Amino acid sequence: xxYEPRLGHGLPHDPFKAIIAPRPVGWISTVxxxxxxNLAPYSFFNAVHSNPPxxxxxxxxxxxxxxxxxxxxxxxxxxxxxxxxDAMNISSxxxxxxxxxxxxxxxxTAPCRIVKAPRVAVSPASLECKVVSSSQLTDMxxxxxxxxxxxxxxxxxxxxxxxxxxxxxxxxGARPVARCGYRDYAAVTELFxxxxxxxxxxxxxxxxxx
Ligand SMILES: Cc1cc2nc3c(=O)[nH]c(=O)nc-3n(C[C@H](O)[C@H](O)[C@H](O)COP(=O)(O)O)c2cc1C
Numbered sequence: 001x002x003y004e005p006r007l008g009h010g011l012p013h014d015p016f017k018a019i020i021a022p023r024p025v026g027w028i029s030t031v032x033x034x035x036x037x038n039l040a041p042y043s044f045f046n047a048v049h050s051n052p053p054x055x056x057x058x059x060x061x062x063x064x065x066x067x068x069x070x071x072x073x074x075x076x077x078x079x080x081x082x083x084x085x086d087a088m089n090i091s092s093x094x095x096x097x098x099x100x101x102x103x104x105x106x107x108x109t110a111p112c113r114i115v116k117a118p119r120v121a122v123s124p125a126s127l128e129c130k131v132v133s134s135s136q137l138t139d140m141x142x143x144x145x146x147x148x149x150x151x152x153x154x155x156x157x158x159x160x161x162x163x164x165x166x167x168x169x170x171x172x173g174a175r176p177v178a179r180c181g182y183r184d185y186a187a188v189t190e191l192f193x194x195x196x197x198x199x200x201x202x203x204x205x206x207x208x209x210x
């Protein structure tokens with residue numbers, strides 16, 4: 001089939017998010033101007049730069065996470081794992097402004113070092129970020145959309161010691177959760193390794209990943 005999104009897909013559900021899948025879940029913690037914590041998942045999320053490391057997430061309507069990140073200039077990425085799935089799902093519920101999803105999901109907070117927002121204490125990895133840009137999305141005709149993209153630079157990295165094995169982050173051991181289409185999710189439990197054509201004799205420890 002072929003369709004133009006502007007004319008509709010004719011299917012029971014929009015396949016777009018099932019095609020762009022899996023998408024990593026950015027489990028974003030922030031504080032509002034009063035310092036009240038907020039936590040919510042965002043799968044319009046990804047890494048966008050490596051040196052310095054940078055992340056983005058997109059808010060469809062001005063939700064608390066985006067509003068807090070813009071107001072304070074800070075946010076935190078927390079890695080959502082298969083074990084933390086239910087808590088992450090609960091944290092996507094509609095809480096009133098200032099009501100903590102940490103409490104609703106039964107999650108302990110841990111302090112960050114550089115930013116004010118707390119992190120998810122049990123998450124295997126959390127990345128403290130400073131907002132470098134935020135903007136409202138426009139479509140191809142220049143019409144403003146109810147979508148905001150927030151880009152942050154990673155200024156602090158927390159890694160649980162149990163997830164560091166021989167100097168490498170144990171991604172498969174952490175079992176990160178990714179969003180697929182509809183109500184489907186994937187968990188990464190297995191990795192395979194492949195050398196790049198430019199790797200020559202092999203992949204040297206400490207070599208830059210590109
Ligand atoms: C796995 C998952 C991914 C989500 N991704 C997004 C997203 O990328 N953008 C968005 O606007 N909402 C997304 N949502 C919905 C928000 O998490 C939800 O609206 C939440 O209440 C927002 O909370 P906040 O207002 O505290 O930021 C997602 C929900 C789930 C469960």
